[in-house]
Amino acid sequence: MKRSSFELVETHIPSLRRYALVLLRHDEPRADDLVQDCLERAMSRWHLWRRPGNLRGWLFTILHNIYVNDVARAVARPDVVEIQDYFPAMAVPPNQADRIQLREVTAAIQELPDPQRQTLLLVTMEGFSYDETADITGVPIGTVMSRLSRAREKVRAASWGETRESGRRIT
Structure with missing residues (x-):
């Protein structure tokens, strides 16, 4: 090399x-x-x-x-995983509500099953496309899409109490 x-x-x-x-x-x-x-x-x-x-x-x-x-x-x-290093430093210190929400999101991500957590982080934090994430993890693109969807739904439900049944569109 x-x-x-x-x-x-x-x-x-x-x-x-x-x-x-x-x-x-x-x-x-x-x-x-x-x-x-x-x-x-x-x-x-x-x-x-x-x-x-x-x-x-x-x-x-x-x-x-x-x-x-x-x-x-x-x-x-x-039992507990800290992933704060994965989040970029905030320019403005968060207020109490923001801190609570960040803690909830962090805890929700930590509780995800490994395949969902890995997929979520590769797509959202590292910026890989679904195709690239499928190649990296060795699974079909449909599996990446379903893992990502489930991960997002679990994080949203855990941190904001929203679910598919709530009538809100989950994006």
């Missing part, structure tokens, strides 16, 4: 680490190990990357597959 190739990969390390932290429920040492394993695998298989392909998507796919294959079975999951 040439220096210029590493520089291409280096720009994606912060988002890979952020996703790894969420996958591993903010276990920083394990997240760092996961990112390192991802980078090692990418470097050793650099010849497999299809240029000018989607490098970011390829790296996220590697990270996700390592997590699923090697890490997911061994991770002891705590």
